[in-house]
Amino acid sequence: MNKQDITILPADDHPMLLKGLSDQLKESGFPVLEGALNGAQALDSIVKDDPTIAILDIEMPLLSGFEVIKKCKEKGVSTRFIILTSHKEKAFVLKAKKLDISGYLLKDEPFSEIEACVLAVANGKSYFSSAFDDIFNKEISPQLEKIKYLSPSERTIVRLIAQEKTSKEISDLLSISHRTVQKHRANIIAKLDLPKNVDSLSVWTSENREIILSL
Template sequence: MNRDIKILIADDHPMLLKGLLQEFKEQGYTQMLQAANGVEALELLVSEKPAIAILDIEMPILTGFEVIVKASQLSLPTKYIILTSHKEKGFIIRAKKLNISGYLLKDEPFSEVQNCIQSVYDGTPYFSKTFENVFQEQVAPAITKLNFLSPSERTILRLVAQQKSSKEIGELVNISYRTVQKHRTNIIEKLGLDANPDALLLWTKENRELLGSL
Protein backbone atom coordinates (compact mmCIF):
# COMPACT_ATOMS: atom_id res chain seq x y z
CA MET A 1 0.00 0.00 0.00
CA ASN A 2 1.34 3.43 -0.99
CA ARG A 3 1.72 5.51 2.17
CA ASP A 4 3.42 8.47 0.50
CA ILE A 5 0.27 9.79 -1.16
CA LYS A 6 -1.06 13.16 -0.03
CA ILE A 7 -4.36 12.81 1.86
CA LEU A 8 -6.68 15.53 3.17
CA ILE A 9 -9.01 14.84 6.10
CA ALA A 10 -11.80 17.35 6.78
CA ASP A 11 -14.03 17.06 9.84
CA ASP A 12 -15.31 19.61 12.34
CA HIS A 13 -15.11 17.20 15.31
CA PRO A 14 -11.65 17.81 16.85
CA MET A 15 -11.39 14.46 18.63
CA LEU A 16 -12.34 12.46 15.55
CA LEU A 17 -9.98 14.46 13.37
CA LYS A 18 -7.15 14.02 15.86
CA GLY A 19 -7.86 10.30 16.17
CA LEU A 20 -7.87 9.75 12.42
CA LEU A 21 -4.63 11.67 11.93
CA GLN A 22 -3.00 9.64 14.71
CA GLU A 23 -4.14 6.37 13.10
CA PHE A 24 -2.70 7.42 9.75
CA LYS A 25 0.56 8.47 11.37
CA GLU A 26 0.88 5.16 13.19
CA GLN A 27 0.28 3.33 9.90
CA GLY A 28 3.15 5.20 8.26
CA TYR A 29 1.31 7.79 6.15
CA THR A 30 3.60 10.77 5.71
CA GLN A 31 1.64 13.47 3.84
CA MET A 32 -1.46 14.34 5.82
CA LEU A 33 -3.49 17.54 5.55
CA GLN A 34 -6.31 18.56 7.87
CA ALA A 35 -9.26 20.95 7.76
CA ALA A 36 -11.91 21.79 10.35
CA ASN A 37 -14.53 23.19 7.95
CA GLY A 38 -15.53 23.14 4.32
CA VAL A 39 -13.79 26.37 3.33
CA GLU A 40 -10.47 25.21 4.77
CA ALA A 41 -10.91 21.93 2.93
CA LEU A 42 -11.58 23.65 -0.39
CA GLU A 43 -8.60 25.96 0.03
CA LEU A 44 -6.31 22.98 0.69
CA LEU A 45 -7.73 21.10 -2.28
CA VAL A 46 -6.87 24.02 -4.53
CA SER A 47 -3.43 24.76 -3.08
CA GLU A 48 -2.17 21.26 -2.24
CA LYS A 49 -4.06 19.07 -4.74
CA PRO A 50 -4.08 15.93 -2.58
CA ALA A 51 -4.58 12.57 -4.25
CA ILE A 52 -7.48 11.77 -1.92
CA ALA A 53 -9.79 13.86 0.25
CA ILE A 54 -11.76 12.28 3.10
CA LEU A 55 -14.68 14.57 3.89
CA ASP A 56 -17.41 14.68 6.50
CA ILE A 57 -20.80 15.71 5.12
CA GLU A 58 -21.90 18.11 7.85
CA MET A 59 -19.23 20.78 8.29
CA PRO A 60 -19.44 24.52 8.97
CA ILE A 61 -19.65 27.00 6.08
CA LEU A 62 -19.53 24.36 3.33
CA THR A 63 -20.75 20.77 3.60
CA GLY A 64 -18.68 17.91 2.27
CA PHE A 65 -21.01 17.65 -0.72
CA GLU A 66 -20.68 21.38 -1.44
CA VAL A 67 -16.90 21.12 -1.27
CA ILE A 68 -16.96 18.31 -3.84
CA VAL A 69 -19.23 20.28 -6.17
CA LYS A 70 -17.03 23.38 -6.05
CA ALA A 71 -13.81 21.39 -6.36
CA SER A 72 -15.18 19.44 -9.31
CA GLN A 73 -15.92 22.70 -11.11
CA LEU A 74 -12.20 23.46 -10.87
CA SER A 75 -11.28 20.10 -12.43
CA LEU A 76 -8.99 19.17 -9.55
CA PRO A 77 -7.33 15.72 -9.71
CA THR A 78 -8.42 14.69 -6.20
CA LYS A 79 -10.63 11.65 -5.59
CA TYR A 80 -13.27 12.04 -2.90
CA ILE A 81 -14.30 9.77 -0.05
CA ILE A 82 -17.20 10.62 2.26
CA LEU A 83 -16.76 9.55 5.89
CA THR A 84 -20.00 10.18 7.75
CA SER A 85 -22.59 8.95 10.24
CA HIS A 86 -25.37 9.36 7.67
CA LYS A 87 -26.85 6.31 5.98
CA GLU A 88 -30.22 7.77 5.02
CA LYS A 89 -31.48 7.32 1.48
CA GLY A 90 -31.23 11.01 0.58
CA PHE A 91 -27.52 11.13 1.38
CA ILE A 92 -26.88 7.96 -0.61
CA ILE A 93 -28.67 9.42 -3.63
CA ARG A 94 -26.71 12.69 -3.40
CA ALA A 95 -23.42 10.82 -3.13
CA LYS A 96 -24.24 8.75 -6.22
CA LYS A 97 -25.13 11.89 -8.17
CA LEU A 98 -21.77 13.42 -7.33
CA ASN A 99 -20.00 10.32 -8.63
CA ILE A 100 -17.72 10.17 -5.60
CA SER A 101 -15.12 7.43 -5.24
CA GLY A 102 -15.92 6.20 -1.72
CA TYR A 103 -18.50 6.33 1.05
CA LEU A 104 -17.79 5.01 4.55
CA LEU A 105 -19.54 5.21 7.90
CA LYS A 106 -17.73 6.56 10.95
CA ASP A 107 -18.30 3.35 12.90
CA GLU A 108 -16.22 1.39 10.36
CA PRO A 109 -12.85 0.06 11.61
CA PHE A 110 -9.76 1.93 10.44
CA SER A 111 -8.84 -1.07 8.30
CA GLU A 112 -11.89 -0.28 6.15
CA VAL A 113 -10.68 3.28 5.70
CA GLN A 114 -7.34 1.93 4.53
CA ASN A 115 -9.02 -0.55 2.18
CA CYS A 116 -11.10 2.26 0.74
CA ILE A 117 -8.09 4.52 0.22
CA GLN A 118 -6.11 1.81 -1.54
CA SER A 119 -9.02 0.85 -3.78
CA VAL A 120 -9.80 4.46 -4.69
CA TYR A 121 -6.14 5.25 -5.32
CA ASP A 122 -5.97 2.24 -7.65
CA GLY A 123 -8.98 3.55 -9.56
CA THR A 124 -11.77 1.38 -8.13
CA PRO A 125 -14.66 2.99 -6.18
CA TYR A 126 -15.25 1.61 -2.69
CA PHE A 127 -18.51 1.85 -0.76
CA SER A 128 -19.50 0.49 2.62
CA LYS A 129 -21.85 -2.49 2.75
CA THR A 130 -24.49 -0.25 4.33
CA PHE A 131 -24.23 2.18 1.41
CA GLU A 132 -24.61 -0.62 -1.12
CA ASN A 133 -27.53 -2.17 0.78
CA VAL A 134 -29.46 1.11 0.97
CA PHE A 135 -28.81 1.78 -2.71
CA GLN A 136 -29.82 -1.68 -3.89
CA GLU A 137 -32.83 -2.09 -1.59
CA GLN A 138 -34.27 1.44 -1.57
CA VAL A 139 -32.78 3.72 -4.21
CA ALA A 140 -32.46 1.45 -7.25
CA PRO A 141 -36.09 0.19 -7.03
CA ALA A 142 -37.35 3.78 -6.79
CA ILE A 143 -35.32 4.79 -9.86
CA THR A 144 -36.72 1.82 -11.78
CA LYS A 145 -40.29 2.82 -10.90
CA LEU A 146 -39.67 6.43 -11.95
CA ASN A 147 -38.52 5.22 -15.35
CA PHE A 148 -42.02 3.84 -15.97
CA LEU A 149 -43.60 7.29 -15.64
CA SER A 150 -44.63 9.11 -18.80
CA PRO A 151 -43.38 12.69 -19.43
CA SER A 152 -46.77 14.06 -18.35
CA GLU A 153 -46.71 12.00 -15.15
CA ARG A 154 -43.21 13.23 -14.35
CA THR A 155 -44.39 16.81 -14.73
CA ILE A 156 -47.32 16.14 -12.39
CA LEU A 157 -45.01 14.51 -9.87
CA ARG A 158 -42.66 17.51 -9.84
CA LEU A 159 -45.60 19.82 -9.23
CA VAL A 160 -46.91 17.59 -6.43
CA ALA A 161 -43.46 17.90 -4.86
CA GLN A 162 -43.98 21.66 -4.92
CA GLN A 163 -47.18 21.06 -2.90
CA LYS A 164 -49.45 22.20 -5.73
CA SER A 165 -53.06 21.05 -5.51
CA SER A 166 -54.72 19.16 -8.36
CA LYS A 167 -56.62 22.33 -9.26
CA GLU A 168 -53.41 24.38 -9.38
CA ILE A 169 -51.63 21.70 -11.42
CA GLY A 170 -54.47 21.63 -13.94
CA GLU A 171 -54.25 25.40 -14.39
CA LEU A 172 -50.46 25.32 -14.74
CA VAL A 173 -50.32 22.60 -17.41
CA ASN A 174 -53.69 23.45 -19.01
CA ILE A 175 -55.50 20.18 -18.36
CA SER A 176 -58.70 19.40 -16.48
CA TYR A 177 -58.89 18.59 -12.79
CA ARG A 178 -60.19 15.15 -13.72
CA THR A 179 -57.14 14.50 -15.95
CA VAL A 180 -54.80 15.54 -13.14
CA GLN A 181 -56.53 13.12 -10.79
CA LYS A 182 -56.19 10.35 -13.37
CA HIS A 183 -52.47 11.07 -13.67
CA ARG A 184 -52.09 11.01 -9.90
CA THR A 185 -53.83 7.65 -9.72
CA ASN A 186 -51.54 6.25 -12.41
CA ILE A 187 -48.43 7.60 -10.65
CA ILE A 188 -49.49 6.10 -7.33
CA GLU A 189 -50.03 2.74 -9.01
CA LYS A 190 -46.68 2.80 -10.84
CA LEU A 191 -44.81 3.77 -7.68
CA GLY A 192 -46.57 1.05 -5.70
CA LEU A 193 -48.01 3.45 -3.12
CA ASP A 194 -51.10 3.20 -0.94
CA ALA A 195 -54.13 4.92 -2.44
CA ASN A 196 -54.53 7.67 0.15
CA PRO A 197 -54.55 11.46 -0.39
CA ASP A 198 -51.16 12.11 1.22
CA ALA A 199 -49.21 9.14 -0.15
CA LEU A 200 -47.84 10.90 -3.21
CA LEU A 201 -46.78 14.06 -1.38
CA LEU A 202 -45.10 12.00 1.33
CA TRP A 203 -43.23 10.00 -1.31
CA THR A 204 -41.90 13.17 -2.95
CA LYS A 205 -40.64 14.43 0.42
CA GLU A 206 -38.83 11.15 1.13
CA ASN A 207 -37.35 11.01 -2.38
CA ARG A 208 -36.75 14.68 -3.18
CA GLU A 209 -33.14 13.99 -4.25
CA LEU A 210 -34.41 11.59 -6.91
CA LEU A 211 -36.79 14.14 -8.39
CA GLY A 212 -33.89 16.24 -9.63
CA SER A 213 -33.19 13.56 -12.22
CA LEU A 214 -36.66 13.75 -13.75
Protein backbone atom coordinates in the same frame (compact mmCIF):
# COMPACT_ATOMS: atom_id res chain seq x y z
CA MET B 1 -0.02 2.64 -5.59
CA ASN B 2 2.00 2.21 -2.38
CA LYS B 3 1.01 3.84 0.92
CA GLN B 4 3.93 6.25 0.93
CA ASP B 5 2.79 7.61 -2.45
CA ILE B 6 -0.77 8.35 -1.28
CA THR B 7 -1.07 11.85 0.21
CA ILE B 8 -4.25 12.39 2.19
CA LEU B 9 -6.13 15.47 3.32
CA PRO B 10 -8.58 14.76 6.18
CA ALA B 11 -11.32 17.32 6.91
CA ASP B 12 -13.76 17.34 9.82
CA ASP B 13 -15.09 20.17 11.97
CA HIS B 14 -14.63 18.15 15.19
CA PRO B 15 -10.96 18.68 16.26
CA MET B 16 -10.74 15.44 18.27
CA LEU B 17 -12.14 13.33 15.42
CA LEU B 18 -9.84 15.06 12.94
CA LYS B 19 -6.76 14.47 15.12
CA GLY B 20 -7.71 10.84 15.71
CA LEU B 21 -8.16 10.17 12.00
CA SER B 22 -4.92 11.98 11.09
CA ASP B 23 -2.95 10.08 13.73
CA GLN B 24 -4.30 6.71 12.61
CA LEU B 25 -3.50 7.44 8.97
CA LYS B 26 0.06 8.49 9.86
CA GLU B 27 0.57 5.41 12.06
CA SER B 28 -0.58 3.28 9.14
CA GLY B 29 2.14 4.81 6.92
CA PHE B 30 0.25 7.36 4.83
CA PRO B 31 1.63 10.89 4.24
CA VAL B 32 -1.03 13.16 5.78
CA LEU B 33 -1.49 16.88 5.13
CA GLU B 34 -2.55 19.22 7.91
CA GLY B 35 -6.24 18.59 8.46
CA ALA B 36 -8.99 21.09 7.63
CA LEU B 37 -11.62 22.13 10.17
CA ASN B 38 -14.06 23.58 7.64
CA GLY B 39 -14.99 23.22 3.99
CA ALA B 40 -13.26 26.41 2.85
CA GLN B 41 -9.93 25.27 4.35
CA ALA B 42 -10.38 21.87 2.72
CA LEU B 43 -11.04 23.43 -0.69
CA ASP B 44 -7.99 25.72 -0.43
CA SER B 45 -5.73 22.84 0.61
CA ILE B 46 -6.96 20.53 -2.16
CA VAL B 47 -6.44 23.17 -4.86
CA LYS B 48 -3.02 24.19 -3.47
CA ASP B 49 -1.53 20.83 -2.46
CA ASP B 50 -3.29 18.40 -4.85
CA PRO B 51 -3.53 15.44 -2.44
CA THR B 52 -4.18 11.98 -3.84
CA ILE B 53 -7.27 11.63 -1.66
CA ALA B 54 -9.42 13.93 0.49
CA ILE B 55 -11.46 12.38 3.28
CA LEU B 56 -14.33 14.75 4.00
CA ASP B 57 -17.13 15.00 6.50
CA ILE B 58 -20.44 16.11 4.94
CA GLU B 59 -21.56 18.74 7.43
CA MET B 60 -18.80 21.32 7.90
CA PRO B 61 -18.85 25.12 8.35
CA LEU B 62 -18.57 27.43 5.31
CA LEU B 63 -18.78 24.63 2.73
CA SER B 64 -20.24 21.14 3.10
CA GLY B 65 -18.23 18.14 1.97
CA PHE B 66 -20.48 17.84 -1.08
CA GLU B 67 -19.95 21.51 -1.95
CA VAL B 68 -16.18 21.08 -1.69
CA ILE B 69 -16.31 18.11 -4.06
CA LYS B 70 -18.53 19.93 -6.55
CA LYS B 71 -16.21 22.96 -6.62
CA CYS B 72 -13.12 20.76 -6.98
CA LYS B 73 -14.66 18.89 -9.90
CA GLU B 74 -15.49 22.23 -11.55
CA LYS B 75 -11.82 23.20 -11.18
CA GLY B 76 -10.69 19.89 -12.69
CA VAL B 77 -8.56 18.77 -9.74
CA SER B 78 -7.24 15.20 -9.79
CA THR B 79 -7.92 14.48 -6.09
CA ARG B 80 -10.27 11.57 -5.39
CA PHE B 81 -12.88 11.87 -2.67
CA ILE B 82 -14.03 9.75 0.24
CA ILE B 83 -16.95 10.82 2.40
CA LEU B 84 -16.67 9.80 6.08
CA THR B 85 -19.92 10.58 7.83
CA SER B 86 -22.60 9.56 10.30
CA HIS B 87 -25.31 10.08 7.67
CA LYS B 88 -26.93 7.17 5.87
CA GLU B 89 -30.20 8.81 4.83
CA LYS B 90 -31.37 8.36 1.24
CA ALA B 91 -30.77 12.03 0.39
CA PHE B 92 -27.06 11.81 1.25
CA VAL B 93 -26.53 8.48 -0.51
CA LEU B 94 -28.24 9.79 -3.64
CA LYS B 95 -26.18 13.01 -3.59
CA ALA B 96 -22.96 10.99 -3.29
CA LYS B 97 -23.95 8.86 -6.28
CA LYS B 98 -24.79 11.91 -8.39
CA LEU B 99 -21.39 13.46 -7.59
CA ASP B 100 -19.64 10.21 -8.56
CA ILE B 101 -17.72 10.09 -5.28
CA SER B 102 -15.10 7.31 -5.03
CA GLY B 103 -15.81 6.24 -1.45
CA TYR B 104 -18.47 6.56 1.24
CA LEU B 105 -17.92 5.26 4.78
CA LEU B 106 -19.69 5.59 8.11
CA LYS B 107 -17.84 6.95 11.14
CA ASP B 108 -18.72 3.95 13.30
CA GLU B 109 -16.74 1.59 11.06
CA PRO B 110 -13.27 0.37 12.13
CA PHE B 111 -10.11 2.04 10.86
CA SER B 112 -9.31 -1.11 8.86
CA GLU B 113 -12.31 -0.25 6.67
CA ILE B 114 -11.00 3.31 6.12
CA GLU B 115 -7.56 1.94 5.22
CA ALA B 116 -9.08 -0.54 2.75
CA CYS B 117 -11.14 2.24 1.21
CA VAL B 118 -8.13 4.56 0.83
CA LEU B 119 -6.05 1.87 -0.87
CA ALA B 120 -8.89 0.93 -3.23
CA VAL B 121 -9.65 4.54 -4.18
CA ALA B 122 -5.97 5.40 -4.66
CA ASN B 123 -5.78 2.53 -7.16
CA GLY B 124 -8.73 3.79 -9.19
CA LYS B 125 -11.49 1.70 -7.64
CA SER B 126 -14.69 2.67 -5.81
CA TYR B 127 -15.35 1.60 -2.22
CA PHE B 128 -18.63 2.03 -0.39
CA SER B 129 -19.79 0.85 3.01
CA SER B 130 -22.23 -2.07 3.00
CA ALA B 131 -24.85 0.27 4.52
CA PHE B 132 -24.43 2.67 1.58
CA ASP B 133 -24.85 -0.15 -0.94
CA ASP B 134 -27.87 -1.53 0.92
CA ILE B 135 -29.63 1.84 0.93
CA PHE B 136 -28.93 2.46 -2.74
CA ASN B 137 -29.78 -1.04 -3.93
CA LYS B 138 -32.82 -1.65 -1.72
CA GLU B 139 -34.36 1.82 -1.25
CA ILE B 140 -33.25 4.09 -4.10
CA SER B 141 -32.65 1.93 -7.17
CA PRO B 142 -36.09 0.20 -7.09
CA GLN B 143 -37.85 3.59 -6.97
CA LEU B 144 -35.73 4.92 -9.85
CA GLU B 145 -36.75 1.86 -11.87
CA LYS B 146 -40.44 2.57 -11.19
CA ILE B 147 -40.09 6.24 -12.14
CA LYS B 148 -38.65 5.22 -15.54
CA TYR B 149 -42.11 4.04 -16.58
CA LEU B 150 -43.71 7.44 -16.01
CA SER B 151 -44.28 9.75 -18.97
CA PRO B 152 -42.71 13.26 -18.95
CA SER B 153 -46.10 14.75 -17.96
CA GLU B 154 -46.50 12.24 -15.14
CA ARG B 155 -42.98 12.96 -13.85
CA THR B 156 -43.79 16.68 -13.80
CA ILE B 157 -46.91 16.00 -11.74
CA VAL B 158 -44.99 13.73 -9.35
CA ARG B 159 -42.39 16.48 -8.83
CA LEU B 160 -45.14 19.00 -8.07
CA ILE B 161 -46.78 16.60 -5.61
CA ALA B 162 -43.37 16.15 -3.96
CA GLN B 163 -43.31 19.96 -3.61
CA GLU B 164 -46.63 19.62 -1.73
CA LYS B 165 -48.76 21.18 -4.47
CA THR B 166 -52.46 20.32 -4.40
CA SER B 167 -54.31 19.00 -7.43
CA LYS B 168 -55.88 22.43 -7.91
CA GLU B 169 -52.48 24.16 -7.77
CA ILE B 170 -51.09 21.63 -10.26
CA SER B 171 -54.07 22.23 -12.51
CA ASP B 172 -53.45 26.00 -12.44
CA LEU B 173 -49.67 25.69 -12.90
CA LEU B 174 -49.94 23.36 -15.89
CA SER B 175 -53.06 24.96 -17.38
CA ILE B 176 -54.93 21.66 -17.43
CA SER B 177 -58.26 20.68 -15.93
CA HIS B 178 -58.62 19.29 -12.43
CA ARG B 179 -60.08 16.16 -13.99
CA THR B 180 -56.94 15.69 -16.12
CA VAL B 181 -54.76 15.98 -13.03
CA GLN B 182 -56.85 13.33 -11.28
CA LYS B 183 -56.57 11.06 -14.31
CA HIS B 184 -52.80 11.47 -14.32
CA ARG B 185 -52.70 10.67 -10.60
CA ALA B 186 -54.67 7.47 -11.16
CA ASN B 187 -52.32 6.42 -13.97
CA ILE B 188 -49.25 7.18 -11.82
CA ILE B 189 -50.65 5.12 -8.94
CA ALA B 190 -51.19 2.19 -11.32
CA LYS B 191 -47.70 2.43 -12.86
CA LEU B 192 -46.03 2.67 -9.44
CA ASP B 193 -48.15 -0.24 -8.19
CA LEU B 194 -49.39 1.74 -5.19
CA PRO B 195 -52.56 1.06 -3.17
CA LYS B 196 -55.60 2.56 -4.88
CA ASN B 197 -56.51 5.10 -2.25
CA VAL B 198 -56.49 8.89 -2.12
CA ASP B 199 -53.36 9.28 0.00
CA SER B 200 -51.07 6.57 -1.44
CA LEU B 201 -49.37 8.81 -4.01
CA SER B 202 -48.83 11.64 -1.52
CA VAL B 203 -47.32 9.18 0.97
CA TRP B 204 -45.03 7.70 -1.70
CA THR B 205 -43.83 11.11 -2.92
CA SER B 206 -43.16 12.20 0.67
CA GLU B 207 -41.09 9.06 1.35
CA ASN B 208 -39.12 9.45 -1.88
CA ARG B 209 -38.99 13.25 -2.12
CA GLU B 210 -35.19 13.45 -2.46
CA ILE B 211 -35.17 10.93 -5.30
CA ILE B 212 -38.00 12.66 -7.18
CA LEU B 213 -36.58 16.18 -6.87
CA SER B 214 -33.16 15.00 -8.03
CA LEU B 215 -34.50 13.93 -11.44
